[in-house]
Amino acid sequence: MKPIVVGVGMTKVGEHWDESLKSLAVEASLEAIDSSGLTPEVIVFSNMMSGRLQVQDHLGTLLADELGLRGLPAVRVEAACASGGVAFHVAYNMIKSGIYKVALVVGAEKMSDTSTEQTTTALMTAEDREYTGFYGASFVSLNALAHRLYMEKFNVSEEEMASLAVLSHENGVNNPFAMYRRKISTKEVLESPYVADPIHLLEAAPISDGAAAVVLASEEVAKTKSSVVSVEASTVATDAIRYYEREDLLTFESAKKAFMNAVSASKIEKDRIDILELHDAFTIVGYLTLESAGIAERGKAAKLVASNKFTLSDKPAVNTMGGLKSRGHPIGATGLYQISELYLQLTNNAGKNQVDNAKIGVAFNVGGVGTTTSVSVLKRR
Amino acid sequence: MSESVPRYWREIKIRERLIGSKCEDCGRITFPPRKVCPYCRSRKLTEVELPKKGKLLSYSVVRKPPAEFEKYAPYVIGIITLENGVNVISQLTDIDLKDVKIGMELEGVLRKYREEGEEGLIHYGIKFRPRIK
Ligand SMILES: [Zn+2]
Numbered sequence: 001m002k003p004i005v006v007g008v009g010m011t012k013v014g015e016h017w018d019e020s021l022k023s024l025a026v027e028a029s030l031e032a033i034d035s036s037g038l039t040p041e042v043i044v045f046s047n048m049m050s051g052r053l054q055v056q057d058h059l060g061t062l063l064a065d066e067l068g069l070r071g072l073p074a075v076r077v078e079a080a081c082a083s084g085g086v087a088f089h090v091a092y093n094m095i096k097s098g099i100y101k102v103a104l105v106v107g108a109e110k111m112s113d114t115s116t117e118q119t120t121t122a123l124m125t126a127e128d129r130e131y132t133g134f135y136g137a138s139f140v141s142l143n144a145l146a147h148r149l150y151m152e153k154f155n156v157s158e159e160e161m162a163s164l165a166v167l168s169h170e171n172g173v174n175n176p177f178a179m180y181r182r183k184i185s186t187k188e189v190l191e192s193p194y195v196a197d198p199i200h201l202l203e204a205a206p207i208s209d210g211a212a213a214v215v216l217a218s219e220e221v222a223k224t225k226s227s228v229v230s231v232e233a234s235t236v237a238t239d240a241i242r243y244y245e246r247e248d249l250l251t252f253e254s255a256k257k258a259f260m261n262a263v264s265a266s267k268i269e270k271d272r273i274d275i276l277e278l279h280d281a282f283t284i285v286g287y288l289t290l291e292s293a294g295i296a297e298r299g300k301a302a303k304l305v306a307s308n309k310f311t312l313s314d315k316p317a318v319n320t321m322g323g324l325k326s327r328g329h330p331i332g333a334t335g336l337y338q339i340s341e342l343y344l345q346l347t348n349n350a351g352k353n354q355v356d357n358a359k360i361g362v363a364f365n366v367g368g369v370g371t372t373t374s375v376s377v378l379k380r381r
Numbered sequence: 382m383s384e385s386v387p388r389y390w391r392e393i394k395i396r397e398r399l400i401g402s403k404c405e406d407c408g409r410i411t412f413p414p415r416k417v418c419p420y421c422r423s424r425k426l427t428e429v430e431l432p433k434k435g436k437l438l439s440y441s442v443v444r445k446p447p448a449e450f451e452k453y454a455p456y457v458i459g460i461i462t463l464e465n466g467v468n469v470i471s472q473l474t475d476i477d478l479k480d481v482k483i484g485m486e487l488e489g490v491l492r493k494y495r496e497e498g499e500e501g502l503i504h505y506g507i508k509f510r511p512r513i514k
Contacts (some may be wrong), residue, residue, distance in 0.1 A: 134506065135446070135458060136458060140445065144441035146439075196443055245411065
């Protein structure tokens with residue numbers, strides 16, 4: 001039994017001064033519910049930082065009430081930047097178990113309510129507070145440790161490192177929900193200031209607000225709908241919480257395992273993937289994901305992107321709606337934006353960025369420095 | 382963010398002396414100390430003090446710090462491979478940014494990390510500096 005995607009909803013990503021975490025989540029949820037034509041039986045809410053940024057928890061019940069669905073079972077899922085993919089995994093298994101027939105899974109994050117320093121502190125809770133946070137590391141700086149090591153070990157240039165950011169922005173231009181709809185050049189990236197050397201500001205996904213929602217249904221319920229996108233696999237794997245403890249600092253074991261398990265569950269070979277949504281919170285995360293999954297050779301991912309692979313006309317096409325870099329990265333919502341964007345592609349609704357005859361889409365949603373990875377495989381039936 | 386006194390106190394020994402744990406079954410050493418070996422799941426672990434000498438494996442400069450480190454930025458953080466092969470993360474000290482090089486020899490010294498205001502806690506821990514020959 002395969003869960004079916006029967007509806008999606010997204011808010012535009014940006015700095016929404018006039019919206020709250022709650023109102024963003026409601027907007028995306030109602031759109032997903034309306035497009036599905038069904039009433040959810042259970043709610044899964046993905047969010048990382050509301051307790052710190054809004055001083056609000058108990059989000060599942062909060063949303064059920066706001067949606068006029070008091071009484072429904074509701075749960076909140078947190079797995080740092082992978083919260084969305086992990087929440088999707090929970091909803092996927094709820095449907096697969098047969099206990100629920102229709103599940104609403106919504107991700108939302110509101111990051112513009114606080115100062116950059118407060119948000120930076122909150123993001124560091126993705127690592128171990130007592131033995132990484134204590135030393136003053138920021139989340140960007142941990143990724144920068146990987147970025148520098150990768151350049152050094154595989155002799156990769158700054159220009160090559162910047163290339164995934166350039167690619168994502170190229171695609172984001174045509175995404176009406178994206179935060180930054182403009183192209184950027186390699187030169188602009190390298191001339192932007194360092195956030196944590198050697199990561200430049202334009203190599204890091206922006207702090208943003210947004211919400212995305214997906215309605216999943218059992219095959220039996222979905223039969224009466226025109227819905228054509230099935231979830232072939234949804235997997236999650238984890239690694240050492242402290243990045244410095246990894247035996248191989250340039251392999252994301254979580255991405256490797258989650259992808260391997262997704263391939264064996266879905267029986268989809270990697271050369272059949274049409275669309276690949278990568279978690280480019282930083283370009284290095286995208287490269288290490290491609291290599292850990294075995295889609296690019298070790299040490300070659302940045303060079304491949306720099307030589308114009310993975311564009312919209314390539315297979316797989318990467319970050320077809322702008323990725324985290326251009327669309328934006330409202331943490332808890334990101335994994336659901338990825339799923340929603342795959343859905344648009346697989347239903348032929350991706351507008352100017354439509355990939356011809358897209359049949360199989362895969363999303364990698366990564367939390368921490370490759371610490372938790374969720375892989376989702378969607379297929380047009 | 383302020384840390385409660387007990388929360389700070391219970392980590393002092395580990396942070397100031399670099400205490401890790403050694404697995405009696407597989408021999409692997411981890412930092413910080415733990416109850417279950419991540420390599421073989423053994424629960425027979427004993428505390429060991431780690432060497433204070435090592436080499437720089439990678440580094441970054443924190444320019445946009447977490448709120449509690451705001452007044453100290455920019456500063457250098459790095460991963461240091463200690464003489465016994467164990468990796469730790471730490472700030473670097475007594476060095477100009479332009480002189481930081483991957484592979485350089487370092488040694489750990491006890492330094493202040495931050496103060497929590499006038500009457501708050503002062504956080505101490507090991508920082509690494511170029512090794513004095
Ligand atoms: Zn062991």
